[in-house]
Amino acid sequence: MKILIKNASYVVRDVNRIEKNVDILINGNKISKVGEFSHTWLNKDDIKIINASGKAVIPGLINTHTHLYQHLLKGHQDNLSLVKWCEKVTFPLIELILKEQSGGEAEIFSYYWSLLASIEMLRNGVTTFINLGLTLNSVFKAWEDIGIRGVGAITYADMWIPDKLKLKKRQFKEKTLRFINRWHLTPSPNPHIYIMLGPSAPFLCSENLLLWIREQATQKKMKIHTHLSETQYEVELMKKEKGYRPVEYLENIGFLKSDVTAVHCVHLNEKELGIIKKYKVIPVHCPKSNMKLASGIAPVNKMITMGIDVALGTDGSASNDNQDIFEEMRIASFLQKVASNSAAAISAKDVFKMATECGALACGINAGTIDEGRLADIALINLNQPHLLPLGDLINMIVYCVRGSDVETVLVNGQIIIRNGKLTTLSEEEIIKEAKKIIGNKLNNTGIIINN
Amino acid sequence: MKILIKNASYVVRDVNRIEKNVDILINGNKISKVGEFSHTWLNKDDIKIINASGKAVIPGLINTHTHLYQHLLKGHQDNLSLVKWCEKVTFPLIELILKEQSGGEAEIFSYYWSLLASIEMLRNGVTTFINLGLTLNSVFKAWEDIGIRGVGAITYADMWIPDKLKLKKRQFKEKTLRFINRWHLTPSPNPHIYIMLGPSAPFLCSENLLLWIREQATQKKMKIHTHLSETQYEVELMKKEKGYRPVEYLENIGFLKSDVTAVHCVHLNEKELGIIKKYKVIPVHCPKSNMKLASGIAPVNKMITMGIDVALGTDGSASNDNQDIFEEMRIASFLQKVASNSAAAISAKDVFKMATECGALACGINAGTIDEGRLADIALINLNQPHLLPLGDLINMIVYCVRGSDVETVLVNGQIIIRNGKLTTLSEEEIIKEAKKIIGNKLNNTGIIINN
Numbered sequence: 026m027k028i029l030i031k032n033a034s035y036v037v038r039d040v041n042r043i044e045k046n047v048d049i050l051i052n053g054n055k056i057s058k059v060g061e062f063s064h065t066w067l068n069k070d071d072i073k074i075i076n077a078s079g080k081a082v083i084p085g086l087i088n089t090h091t092h093l094y095q096h097l098l099k100g101h102q103d104n105l106s107l108v109k110w111c112e113k114v115t116f117p118l119i120e121l122i123l124k125e126q127s128g129g130e131a132e133i134f135s136y137y138w139s140l141l142a143s144i145e146m147l148r149n150g151v152t153t154f155i156n157l158g159l160t161l162n163s164v165f166k167a168w169e170d171i172g173i174r175g176v177g178a179i180t181y182a183d184m185w186i187p188d189k190l191k192l193k194k195r196q197f198k199e200k201t202l203r204f205i206n207r208w209h210l211t212p213s214p215n216p217h218i219y220i221m222l223g224p225s226a227p228f229l230c231s232e233n234l235l236l237w238i239r240e241q242a243t244q245k246k247m248k249i250h251t252h253l254s255e256t257q258y259e260v261e262l263m264k265k266e267k268g269y270r271p272v273e274y275l276e277n278i279g280f281l282k283s284d285v286t287a288v289h290c291v292h293l294n295e296k297e298l299g300i301i302k303k304y305k306v307i308p309v310h311c312p313k314s315n316m317k318l319a320s321g322i323a324p325v326n327k328m329i330t331m332g333i334d335v336a337l338g339t340d341g342s343a344s345n346d347n348q349d350i351f352e353e354m355r356i357a358s359f360l361q362k363v364a365s366n367s368a369a370a371i372s373a374k375d376v377f378k379m380a381t382e383c384g385a386l387a388c389g390i391n392a393g394t395i396d397e398g399r400l401a402d403i404a405l406i407n408l409n410q411p412h413l414l415p416l417g418d419l420i421n422m423i424v425y426c427v428r429g430s431d432v433e434t435v436l437v438n439g440q441i442i443i444r445n446g447k448l449t450t451l452s453e454e455e456i457i458k459e460a461k462k463i464i465g466n467k468l469n470n471t472g473i474i475i476n477n
Numbered sequence: 478m479k480i481l482i483k484n485a486s487y488v489v490r491d492v493n494r495i496e497k498n499v500d501i502l503i504n505g506n507k508i509s510k511v512g513e514f515s516h517t518w519l520n521k522d523d524i525k526i527i528n529a530s531g532k533a534v535i536p537g538l539i540n541t542h543t544h545l546y547q548h549l550l551k552g553h554q555d556n557l558s559l560v561k562w563c564e565k566v567t568f569p570l571i572e573l574i575l576k577e578q579s580g581g582e583a584e585i586f587s588y589y590w591s592l593l594a595s596i597e598m599l600r601n602g603v604t605t606f607i608n609l610g611l612t613l614n615s616v617f618k619a620w621e622d623i624g625i626r627g628v629g630a631i632t633y634a635d636m637w638i639p640d641k642l643k644l645k646k647r648q649f650k651e652k653t654l655r656f657i658n659r660w661h662l663t664p665s666p667n668p669h670i671y672i673m674l675g676p677s678a679p680f681l682c683s684e685n686l687l688l689w690i691r692e693q694a695t696q697k698k699m700k701i702h703t704h705l706s707e708t709q710y711e712v713e714l715m716k717k718e719k720g721y722r723p724v725e726y727l728e729n730i731g732f733l734k735s736d737v738t739a740v741h742c743v744h745l746n747e748k749e750l751g752i753i754k755k756y757k758v759i760p761v762h763c764p765k766s767n768m769k770l771a772s773g774i775a776p777v778n779k780m781i782t783m784g785i786d787v788a789l790g791t792d793g794s795a796s797n798d799n800q801d802i803f804e805e806m807r808i809a810s811f812l813q814k815v816a817s818n819s820a821a822a823i824s825a826k827d828v829f830k831m832a833t834e835c836g837a838l839a840c841g842i843n844a845g846t847i848d849e850g851r852l853a854d855i856a857l858i859n860l861n862q863p864h865l866l867p868l869g870d871l872i873n874m875i876v877y878c879v880r881g882s883d884v885e886t887v888l889v890n891g892q893i894i895i896r897n898g899k900l901t902t903l904s905e906e907e908i909i910k911e912a913k914k915i916i917g918n919k920l921n922n923t924g925i926i927i928n929n
Contacts, residue, residue: 099864099878100878101873103820103824103873110820141863318820319818320815346873411596421552421553425552428882430880457863
């Protein structure tokens, strides 16, 4: 099947290449042609046409860090910093989920939270995300059914967290190898399901575990996704227990390579910034989460000045509490400006690149720009609205003025998933109806606030 | 005409009073009854019914500081701090507007920017705003035609700004008195048009002018809206020129009273915070603007702890660049959390109050809560959406998860202005069409980026 995106008023191929009044031809799951071209040679029976007049066509946005299960914790608490927040907000829910990790009801429950979070992201123009989280088959199934591209970073932790949340070492190694075989080493990979290795954070994992993960990643050519230096607490703990700051420690044990995406990187000193750059580690910035949990402000302006590629994430909905990468882009920019005491600190172009090209690099996917041969992951923004008129500099407008709700059409892997605001792959009404029932039943009497 | 908002799933009467499954009766421009009540006595011919099942009904939000004309400057620049930004971004546009302050074409131009910004605010649940700006009859006419409640704070400045932007002293005094007579001292005030006195900032006004404004405000029982201590530059300038910091200076000349709303209040020391509290001045916090222009972070957490009523504003679209008070609420909360190094710093409740009750106090209008006798300024939020499910704590959800685009219906002064997402008073398509043409013609060759 071919798709023709016709007469696009603007195509943002990347931050430095904006074209006007062009067409995009999609063949299968790839972008096959971009430009002004005659359509006479196209067989009209074999082609879907999307009229993109009055629209800006952008590469699908990439949410490089989230935790889907936290969709259940939206609006739950807004007064706890990370450690207390883990104890009071996320751990009780994780315990509830793990208690029945397999089995019909638990799988259905997970399927629905995963669908809800995926719909929220799609509606905000997100075509790919990294989910550091509880890896369940039903979570993956939701991505496939709805048609989003998800990267499951399989969580590990064998320290600091409550015993009841820890997997036994043998158990998680076996599980991981099973997942690697099923999803990564397969001869016909699923375009909606990628996996990564996901050690939760250096202070949550034994050295032994980290080295095993490093070995697997290198052997099997996989990426690693981990939290890193989110709080001052973590830095102090690592200094006390290992004698090193977290980034230094990871360097010392030989963990760092360019396959590592490191989420947060709030508390890095100059030396650690140098280490990140040296190994081409990709920091993932989650500004709203860092603000809400009062974790601190990551030195992103400095990173970008140093030439480090930084990606962008919303983090989970318990610490944000939404999955709107447009809002995340502008807050990333504004936060660096005020923190750096310079209005010239990171620009709209910088953050747009974080949410597209750098996200693709972090996920290891052939996307992030609109170019021939790239995956057809694309979002169309409706520009014909009072709040986008007059249209100033296009990248500034996209970053500072466009809202997630202005996204009208979304393609993932060459498939139209949202068209004119409507989900095409599943029935949104049915999902809402079922989700209310299933989530309501499950969370009842758990202490998790739920008003539906 | 009566309106019945029926079966509202939630009514947020104020942050501490949330009621479930109640009705709201509106009679004329006021809320006449809230609760569970029989409708048999209502004459159904004389009543419009809004089904509010699945909705949260909230007091209309109040945007306590904006500059409507900056709608034209969205996405224009993102690398300048206040002083340079004035010189390069706002002053050239003001000059263009002032050049033809009266006359057909200029009036039409102003009418359209005013409509566009008003639509953006209405769609975000804003029912009342304060516009510190160029006061033109056509700007006011737009508010009346569309049905929003606007407060025009008439701008003054006779120092620091370029000569060509200064009004002659006699001229502006005459103009002000004319406006006061027409809009404030009238026996039948227009519900859509209020006015305030708007000295731009202490460093932009001569003492003479400030004292004249103080005298007018006291004599005529008017409010004063002014920028105050937005930048460190302003503080240093005032210290150098007057020997005092801005707030101390205003106290010294007898300017401060509880009728003053002071926008920004970023750079206040302990003594100045005490002065603000003593005179019951209402600071207006504009977090995103302060971030974008790298002005600094206002000590809002401290203000609230001290019991100061703080209101919330988006500021103009050249320094934000949107007019979404939901986004402003969450960023206000998150910014204080990270700046105070405490996740417990100002809560969702605090910021919701800023955007409702404190806004009403700042505007001097009988609104901000849903109570009998209050103005019927109300917004309905559609809760039945994947990103609002499950519904956690309602105020947390409204502040952290609801997007402006979730606002479905908006009433101002007892009139339904937006119903099911559609503007009822004017044709949005016609406005967009006309605005594109008129703004395009006007801004062509001015150096203001415009892509429409």
